[in-house]
Amino acid sequence: MEKFLEQCFVCGNSNFSLLKLISQKPKNETYFGFDKNRYKxxxxxxxxxxxxxxxxxMNLEDLYNYKYNANTYKGNIIFNFNKIMKLPYEESDNKNRVKRIIDYFREKSVALERISLLDVGSGLCVFPAEAIKHFATVSCIDVDQITIDHAKNNVGVHEAIKGNFKDIELNKKYDLITFNKVLEHIPDPSDLLIKARDLLTENGIIYIELPDGETSSEQGGFLDREEFFIEHYTIFNIPSVKFLAKSAKLSCAVLNAIHEPSDKYTIYSFMEKDATYGIKK
Ligand SMILES: [Zn+2]
Structure with missing residues (x-):
């Protein structure tokens, strides 16, 4: 590990406290084909x-190629989608998520049937499939063609965009942009939030979910909790989510830590454009 490469993925600083050295793949972590003698x-x-x-x-680009090139993924997407869609409310992270978002807008007396949603990194598309029951339009963006075909053909989203959110040019504005367990998978989360902010309508909102490192490490340590597995560049706590929001000129209108039905420890936030930004004092 070359020291000069170690800059914080959120703020760029280089001073850290080492909490855990891991030299073996945790039992439940997906095997991505890395040399087990070099795992560190x-x-x-x-x-x-x-x-x-x-x-x-270890190269995470290889990791995603390894995972998504697996022939099984395509055949399994419908099976896994149907399995998760069938979960009752008490067992469904997605149904609880949709309820949180609906409650947020109802509290603000915003009519759901007027809201345009863009979901970034839709994966199995369970969230867009639940959201489409409530909102005016549901769009999704994903790098994976299998997800895009699934979103169009099985879920029936209004718009399915293939590409990397960071690079793609979008000409529309959205009332709600969601990042559900997405930002921890990329090395520059602030840049994505900055881009999303520019795609919001005047009173638009960003909803994000991130792994909660504080509670999960208290409850299960750093080794066995999926929040800390290799796929995640970053794992959060309340202060670091606030920092992330601020770095994108957003403010957290709602910020909470929860324990989800799937056993994930998660921090969610509704972020709005920071009205104080740019105002001279
Ligand atoms: Zn930092």
Whole structure:
């Protein structure tokens, strides 16, 4: 591990507290084909923004190719989609998520049937499939063609865009942009939020979910909890989510830590454009 490469993925600082050195793949972590003799990771908490960074020298681009090139993925997407769609409310992270979002808008007396939603990184598309029952339009964007075909053909979203959110040019504005367990998978989460902010309508909202490193490490340590697995560059706590929002000129209108039906520890936030930004004092 080359020290000069270690910069916090959220704030760019280089002062950390080492919390855990991991030299063996945790039992429940997906095997991505890495050489097991070279497996080495460090969980380091940033002294500045307090986010947990997952540092290692394994290439995550290879990781996603390995995962998504697997022939089984395509055949399984419908099976897994149907299985998760069938979960009752008490067992469904997605149904609880949709309820949180609906409650938020109802409290603000915003008519749901007027809302345009863009979901970034839709994966199995369970969330868009639940959201489409309530909102005016549901769009999704994903790098994976299998997801895009599934979103169009099985879920019936209004717009399915193939590409990397960071690179793609979008000409519309949205009332709601969602990042459900997406930002922890990329090395520059602030850049995506900045881009999303520019795609919001005047009173538009960003909803994000991130892994909660504080509660999950208290409850299960750094080794066995999926929140800290290799796929995540960053794992959060309340102060680091606030920092992330601020770095994108957003403010957290709602910010909470929850334990989900699937056993994930998660922090969610509704972020709005920071009205104080740019105002001269
Ligand atoms: Zn930091």
């Amino acid at each position: 990771r460090e969980i380091k908490k940033c002294d500045h923004c307090l986010v947990y960074n997952n540092f290692h020298n």
